[in-house]
Amino acid sequence: MSKNVVILGGGTGGTMVANHIARTMRDEIKRGEITLTQITETENHIYQPSFLFVSINHARVEDYTRKQKSILSSGVNLVVDTATKVDPSSNSIALASGKTISYDFLVISTGAYPDFNSVPGLAETADNFYTPEGAEKLRDKLINFEGGKIVITIDVPHKCPVAPLELIFMLDDLYREKGIRDKVDLMYTYPIGRLHSLEPVANWAAPEFEARGINSEVFFNVESIDPKKKVINTLEGSEVPFDILVSIPAHKGAQVIRDSGLGDEGGFIPTNRHSLKAEGYNNVYVLGDATNLPISKAGSTAHYEADVVAENLIAELRGLSPSHMYDGKVFCFVEAGLGKATYVSFSYSQPPAPTPATEMIHWFKLAFNEMYWLSAKGVL
Ligand SMILES: Cc1cc2nc3c(=O)[nH]c(=O)nc-3n(C[C@H](O)[C@H](O)[C@H](O)COP(=O)(O)OP(=O)(O)OC[C@H]3O[C@@H](n4cnc5c(N)ncnc54)[C@H](O)[C@@H]3O)c2cc1C
Structure with missing residues (x-):
């Protein structure tokens, strides 16, 4: 019987997990052994770091907006709808359209909102x-x-x-x-x-x-x-x-997380810092801004976590034990003005150590803004 994997959220983390699983499990998906579904609220995917550049008139929102469908691998079924309730006791998600979607495994990457x-x-x-x-x-x-x-x-x-x-x-x-x-x-x-x-x-x-x-x-x-x-x-x-x-x-966690009673007082989901499973739910993974982990809420965090979640989920779907552990890795470029930038790289055990800002790092940041889509697709 086919196993249903549902990914709730079509931003950075949800898209990276979906594409990673679709790529690695292409054959199982083709044979109908795995069904991979992503639920997300909007047809468009916007690269949020661009907002910084939009605000100083160096970019337009439309330059950093793509159709979600265009960045998803072919093995992923896209459902554009708003989840109104996640019910882990019945392994199901209620949608604003009135539909209900069931899952065997759920990945939550619903983000954080000011x-x-x-x-x-x-x-x-x-x-x-x-x-x-x-x-x-x-x-x-x-x-x-x-x-x-x-x-x-x-x-x-x-x-x-x-x-x-x-x-x-x-x-x-x-x-x-x-x-x-x-x-x-x-x-x-x-x-x-x-x-x-x-x-x-x-x-x-x-x-x-x-x-x-x-x-x-x-x-x-x-x-x-x-x-x-x-x-x-x-x-x-x-x-x-x-x-x-x-x-x-x-910021607060997504409305659906608060309405489902899955979050803490801020609406962030209690998450195991290494396995990235939702505390108390063995078939639910959480990543990105939706977790309550004491680390930076950043796209790079979601990126590193996505590899752990996807690899562990693939192992479970293939009947193996999940063995990958997230080490708290975060990497962020920091624009420093005057055409320069620095970066911070850190983890649970290693503190950041910003180096003097350089023009080269500034260009790396701008280059990454353009390459984000490859990263979301899993090419990079
Ligand atoms: C101005 C700005 C600058 C930034 N700069 C950087 C940077 O330089 N480097 C960096 O690493 N990070 C940066 N970030 C942060 C980065 O964009 C986020 O941390 C990252 O997008 C988190 O990914 P995520 O998957 O957790 O959430 P998101 O990418 O926010 O995705 C959440 C998804 O969940 C969906 N969703 C939510 N609720 C529901 C629902 N009820 N039903 C269906 N779908 C739902 C949303 O529609 C969305 O698709 C920046 C953010 C901002 C705002």
């Missing part, structure tokens, strides 16, 4: 570059800005922990190029007592800020925003005025 209602005043006042619409709206403001104060606020957890740092460096570049840097006050804030949760990254960023005249305030936790006065009030008692406010609010 909660724009997490702070009073934020939704109506703040700009963001974490959604396609947000990045386009922010771009229009940033390119027409003629001077004043731009403040970046950050709450945790959020995906791509280095993206706010990258944005502030890119804004420094943008206004230098426009010749109005002396008229723009750039202020970066962070909720704990340093510039980034990863201490080596914070230590790398501090002198860069000083060299570029980027202001910062740490222990900065937004309590509310006054949309009329354009002032941020913090839990620590600061009152900071702004002309443009760019906020990265705390």
Whole structure:
């Protein structure tokens, strides 16, 4: 009898797992022994790191959007629908269309989403570059800005922990190029007592800020925003005025995970840090931003995890024991402005150690933006 593998989520992690299994189990799929189905909400797949470049007018969302069907291997059945409930007790998923899909094995890669209602005043006042619409709206403001104060606020957890740092460096570049840097006050804030949760990254960023005249305030936790006065009030008692406010609010797990009671208080699924199985469910794997693992929510994390999930699932489908273990590996390029970038590479046991930024690493980052689709297809 055919075994049903269902992958919920058609973003980075879900697509990489689907293509990896489809490629390796091509013959079993052809013989009808395995059925591979991916459920995802939208027909389009958007490369989210492009939003950073969209917001400073270096890219368009449409340049980084592909039809999901076009990046899936032929052995994967694509279902474009919204999952409304996952029920591990009956191994089934209810869909908004009214259909129910059963599975023998489930892979969840449903992502993480900024909660724009997490702070009073934020939704109506703040700009963001974490959604396609947000990045386009922010771009229009940033390119027409003629001077004043731009403040970046950050709450945790959020995906791509280095993206706010990258944005502030890119804004420094943008206004230098426009010749109005002396008229723009750039202020970066962070909720704990340093510039980034990863201490080596914070230590790398501090002198860069000083060299570029980027202001910062740490222990900065937004309590509310006054949309009329354009002032941020913090839990620590600061009152900071702004002309443009760019906020990265705390993220939550996907609605379906929260509605299914599968997540913790933030909607992130308790996940075994090595096997990537959902705690308590032997036939459910979780990867990417949907896990509760204490590591960066990043596409590269999903990529490394996808190999572990796919290989273990293939072993189980072939009657073998799953033996691959995720070691917490993450790799992120970090745009540093002035045409340079650095990178961080770390794992559960090895801390990051950013090296001085170079032009070469900047070009690697831009090249990867173009090669992402090959990576999602499993070619790279
Ligand atoms: C501005 C920005 C810059 C970034 N830069 C980088 C970077 O430089 N490097 C890096 O490694 N990462 C970066 N990231 C992070 C990276 O994009 C994510 O970490 C990555 O996409 C996570 O993959 P995922 O599969 O977990 O989730 P996603 O790729 O977000 O996919 C989630 C999928 O689940 C689907 N889904 C959710 N709910 C349902 C439902 N109910 N029914 C059906 N489908 C559903 C969604 O439609 C989506 O297809 C960046 C992110 C942003 C926003």
